Amino acid sequence: MEVIETGLLATHYTDHQALFFLEEGIFVDAQTASPLLPFGKTVHSLDLVVERAYLYDSTLMLRCQSSLPLDQIVENGFDIHNPKALLTFPDEKIQHLVLRAAQWLAWDEKLQYCSKCGSKVQKGKDLTEKRCNTCNLSFFPKFSPAVMVLIQRDREVLLARSAHFKPGVYSALAGFVDMGETAEEAAHREVKEEVGLEISNLEYFGTQSWPFPDVFMIAFKAKYVRGDINIDVNELEDARWFDVKNLPELPSYASISRRLIESFIAAEME
Ligand SMILES: [Zn+2]
Missing domain, CATH: 3.90.79.10 (Nucleoside Triphosphate Pyrophosphohydrolase)
Incomplete structure (x- = not known):
């Protein structure tokens, strides 16, 4: 998994498939119920602002915001689902992508400060590590x-x-x-x-x-x-x-x- 500069999305990643996570849930195609959507087309039709972007196995995992009201989202052929609802999606590969993205995004958002000294944590060697340079401590996703x-x-x-x-x-x-x-x-x-x-x-x-x-x-x-x-x-x-x-x-x-x-x-x- 790697971090993608959001500024590069529009030029380098328009043809990629993406999962779009919002505060309220995850976007799905209203017809197929699939959360795996074409990046360029979806961003355009839902007027999305992407705050953070990660690439995993050629799929973009995105944290974004939409200013559109729900009825307009539905008019454009999309819906918002709870990620949990996608764990029964018939394609297991998509189930696993949603699980991974949901868990990783939640961890990345929650872990902002060192639990020992309260300093802001920094990126570690890879995306599943964060470090406190004051305490010389590493933090990894916890289960x-x-x-x-x-x-x-x-x-x-x-x-x-x-x-x-x-x-x-x-x-x-x-x-x-x-x-x-x-x-x-x-x-x-x-x-x-x-x-x-x-x-x-x-x-x-x-x-x-x-x-x-x-x-x-x-x-x-x-x-x-x-x-x-x-x-x-x-x-x-x-x-x-x-x-x-x-x-x-x-x-x-x-x-x-x-x-x-x-x-x-x-x-x-x-
Ligand atoms: Zn610390």
């Missing part, structure tokens, strides 16, 4: 590791919901990894704390970068061993066993939790 656990008991799974979920949606249990802890230890601890159950046979499923904000999710399947559901009411609103044939509304396909639950359904329906 918080978290674990997700889908507990199975015969043909049932344990699903739970927090108060901030969409009404009716249940998901697998999840929580952050503590300092000094392994992901496996975190999985056992979170399950014990949140629902009071003991599990075994922890089986790795997959991971996901989730930049809303900076979570790195590690997903597991596990088998129920013993215990009755005893909810931590500070974390959860409800948790229950659901039969594979009678599941509640599940999270969006954008999140790894959906893929985790779908893999259980597929295995049980065989």
Whole structure:
């Protein structure tokens, strides 16, 4: 990834494909819903001011401002979406570009000052490093590791919901990894704390970068061993066993939790 001088965009990059991020979201083509738009044509029709520009793998990633009202944006054939909504876009390459751009832009904007002395940080050796020259400290993008656990008991799974979920949606249990802890230890601890159950046979499923904000999710399947559901009411609103044939509304396909639950359904329906 490299920084592009915004002054060079109009002369050198008009034919490039670009992702346009605004405060309110990301521009998409209203017809195709794709966020990958031709740079020159889009800048012109939306009267955009580009504040910062980066090039990644021949795609421009842009932070910009538009003075146009929403109805005029729609008239010109565009729409503004939440970047999260694009994580279900059919083209996985575009999903990954949006994830990368959203996470990188958020980090670059947030990290302006040294957390030890408060001095303004400077660019480091590459775009994922910033430096405080007073403290001789480097800062890199940070992720918080978290674990997700889908507990199975015969043909049932344990699903739970927090108060901030969409009404009716249940998901697998999840929580952050503590300092000094392994992901496996975190999985056992979170399950014990949140629902009071003991599990075994922890089986790795997959991971996901989730930049809303900076979570790195590690997903597991596990088998129920013993215990009755005893909810931590500070974390959860409800948790229950659901039969594979009678599941509640599940999270969006954008999140790894959906893929985790779908893999259980597929295995049980065989
Ligand atoms: Zn400092």
